[in-house]
Amino acid sequence: MKFANTLKSALLGLAVLGLAAPAMADQLSDVKAAKKIVTATDMHYAPFDMLVNGTYQGMTKDLFDGVAKEIGAEPVYQDIPWTAELPGLEVKKFDIVIAPVTITPERLERYAFSLPIADATVALVHAKNSKLTKPEDIKGKTVGVQQGTAQFRQLEAYGKELGGVNIKEYGTTDEAYADLAAGRLDAVVGSLPNLTYLVKNRPETFALFEPATFGKPTYFGWVARKDKDSESFIKAVNAALLKMTDDGRVKSIQEKWLGKYTELPREVPAAK
CATH class of the missing domain: 3.40.190.10 (Periplasmic binding protein-like II)
Structure with missing residues (x-):
């Protein structure tokens, strides 16, 4: 009887601890709960990002509008100087940097990249x-x-x-x-x-x-934080990009802004 009471007390204590423990952070869940994705880009980088009579437009916006819709959240677009974007991402001022960022081995060690969105040679x-x-x-x-x-x-x-x-x-x-x-x-x-x-x-x-x-062929991608919390989020972004590639939306957006379609890798280039 004494043992049963002790066991019961122990289980009750574990249950209380379980209720008190914070839930594991997950960026995708947070984005969906907030129903918004906070982004950063430099709106002075045509044809990807530009302000036309005060209105944000460009290839990046068209692509990310589609990605956000697939994820089920509204994009919040912010015009941030390029030099402040990656530092701001690291301290969680925004969810993702959608300014076209060249994928390099050094950056791959520090950040999680989306699939390539364009040639960056x-x-x-x-x-x-x-x-x-x-x-x-x-x-x-x-x-x-x-x-x-x-x-x-x-x-x-x-x-x-x-x-x-x-x-x-x-x-x-x-x-x-x-x-x-x-x-x-x-x-x-x-x-x-x-x-x-x-x-x-x-x-x-x-x-x-x-x-x-001149130099080696390179690609642009978007950048997220490289941590466990953000893994599900960047996977959702990449799944959306692949879906948009397969149904022709990426091709249409490229032709609209670049005048031609370039087939892009379906995986993030490996660091070399």
């Missing part, structure tokens, strides 16, 4: 009247690039190979394009989709180098 653009043609012509020239980007690091490495390039960093690509048009730069480095869009819309001012690209 580094490329060069010059002013229409420039005498520069090939990528190697930037040797000794002044080249603009957005600060803190993978494109900056690739330009830095390429400049060393060439024997020296004067690199000027900018907060946004729009600022770099303005200086290029004004003759204060010899070229601007960016991802191929961004520069193709720029030349398509301003052919009287800019032209791509021939060939336009």
